[in-house]
Amino acid sequence: RKEVEQDPGPFNVPEGATVAFNCTYSNSASQSFFWYRQDCRKEPKLLMSVYSSGNEDGRFTAQLNRASQYISLLIRDSKLSDSATYLCVVPTTGFQKLVFGTGTRLLVSP
C-alpha cells in the first residue's frame, strides 16, 4: 500500500452539491492529518488540520477512521471557487516530514 493514496478524480459536481473525497494511509501510528487545497499553478494552502476523530469548519468537514486507515473530506453546498486540487497529507512517525498524496481534483460547474 502507498503511504498516502487518493483518487485523482476529477470529480465534476454542480454548484450546491455535496461531495466527499477519501484518502487512505499506510502508517497505522499516524495521529494527525492535514487537508491542503492547491489551485492551478499555485502553492498548496492549508485547509484543515485533523488531530482527533474529525474537524469541521463551515462547509468543510474532515473525518478520520483509524480502524480502516482513511480520512475523508466532505464539502457541502459546493461553490465555483471550491474548484481546486485537494491534497491529503500525513506526517511520518516522529513528525519530521509530511507525506503528500497526489491530490483529488474537484471541478464545480454552474
Added chain:
Amino acid sequence: DGGITQSPKYLFRKEGQNVTLSCEQNLNHDAMYWYRQDPGQGLRLIYYSQIVNDFQKGDIAEGYSVSREKKESFPLTVTSAQKNPTAFYLCASRGQGRVDQPQHFGDGTRLSIL
C-alpha cells in the same frame, strides 16, 4: 507581513549550469523544507532542515544541494547533475509549539531548461 518569500518566480537554466533558488521566512520557524512538483504529480521532498546548520536529504536529493547558515534562509541549488530540473519548486516552513503542526508554503519558483 510575516511569511515565506521565494525568488525568483521564474528561472531558466542553461545546460551545465548551477542555479540557486532563494527561500526566506520571517516567521521565526525552525524547520524548513524544499519540495519539487511535476505536472499532475504530488509533492516530493528534496531536502529539509530542522535547525540552523543541519539538514537532511529527502526522497529525491540527488542533483540538489542546500545550506542553512541562518534561521530565516534555506537556499536550494539545482546542480548540473540534475538532468531533469524542469519543475515547480516549493519551499515550506513549520512553526513552533506542537510537533505535528502543518507546513506553510511560499508561492514557488518555476524552473525550466533553456
